[in-house]
Amino acid sequence: MDGIFAIYRKEMEDHFSSMRFLLITALIVMVGVIIASMVGMSIQEELKGMAKPDFIFLLLFTSTGKLFSFVQFIGFFGPLIGIILGFDAINRERTGRTLSKLVAQPIYRDAIINGKFLAGVTMITIVMVSLVLIIAGLGIRLIGVVPGVEEVGRLLIYLVLSILYISFWLGAAILFSVVFRSTATSALASLAVWIGLSFFVGLGGSLLADAVAPMTQTADMQQAADSFLKNAEVQRVASLLSPATLYGDATSTILDPLRKTPRSFVLMGPMERLSLSRFQNPLPLPQSVVIVAPFLISIIAITFLCFGICYAIFMRQEIRST
């Protein structure tokens, strides 16, 4: 454990003194202010003259304003934070010829990976917490609504989910930094996997669905409906391979109490949702948690999988200084 702590401490010092941290801080401020003002103002606009709906505070994070919502933004670009923090974790030491002396110290090899991972997770936590605080703070000023206990609880769960999600990408990036000796290669490989899993799995899913369960065009309504449902089911299962999809489903359920399923079957605008809320009761918090539990388990599982592969490769690697 001492080894992990020594490495953690050094990595944190590195993070704080690096150019990367400066860039990340600039990014936090920029994104936070832009999203908060954009979304805050559009909520102000839409709610003019209406009765205040439940959970309006959470709308700061889920409604899209003019461009995108905070949740969508993190779902898309959160992985980049993880990748930036981890893509050169091990191979930077290798190219700097420090790895060979590091492994000659009386620490377990996995302590090197664990220490770096924990330092990265701490950085991710700092980034996410400060983003949420900036948006919440500016948002309270703009819409003039203070969050209730349940909303704070939901935000906290959302934070945990987001930190886990970005940490998975950190773990994946560290894995690539073990596999590839050049930092440029590992960065590109991480980006390729990110793009593949985030953008193309959906596309591949619909192709797969059309191949496995094609929609039939018949006069028989029942048969057509069956084939349509089957097709949609295959697509959904395929999209579960994408952490971005899992994350999107889970977070929108936790932040939007009026959603009772993680499936994005029906698209609704904020106005529709508001009018729906008059006839529906929000899902209680514990029930929302039950719905996101599968996501939680699967993101933890794939993170561990990443680590398993990482350990297996790194433990058996021979490390020479040349």
Added chain:
Amino acid sequence: MEKEIVIRTEELTKRYGKQTAVDRLSLEVTEGEVFGFLGPNGAGKTTTMLMLLGLTEPTSGTVRVCGYDPARDPLKVKELIGYLPENVGFYEDMDARQNLRYIARLNRVPDAVSTGRIDRLLDQVDLAKESDKKVGSYSKGMRQRLGIAEVLVKEPKVLFLDEPTIGLDPDGTNRMLDLIRGLSRKRRMTIFFSSHLLEQVQRISDRIGIMIRGKLVAAGPLAELAQRSLGLEAGESYTLEEIYMKYFKEA
């Protein structure tokens, strides 16, 4: 008094695919000894060291360092030894003191203890004045001296130095050799160092091992090797070069 055997290998072999890097190596190094490990580039010197450190697993044969098997008890061995790899790297944007501190922390040396020790070591390797500069600005010689300070910060019993003088100027080389010799004489440290520079090995080693193409072709004190290979009597002059070339041609 019988001297303790610190390093012992028996029939140690390492193969990479079909190529044999180290072939049935058996050797012993006793406490407080300077063992010079000599051989051309690619003879298997570094691979041998990696096996002694537990950084790579032998294909067959046994290794004991201070009584421990490096493949089974790597942490025990790593607590007792200091390893200076060839062309060692440092964290370039940290200064000398920070680099040393990090290694001390990894070795569970409390900061209160390591502060004084780091000052002494920097003094000893003549880096006290430059200790607040970033290592990125250091010359080759300064880096090598910092490397020595770094392996000493944990106060090891055995030092493994891989080509410690490579790339140093004559003055730097002399200082490095004096330092190594001093560690063995004054602190009773066992030193296992590899080099392909004959004159240096001759100057500071108590015993010499010559490795050619993965095989240890000779091991022993210099005078003994001279007698064996060149057939000289005691008192006649010889150089290590003559001995080395003789073995090299035979192999």
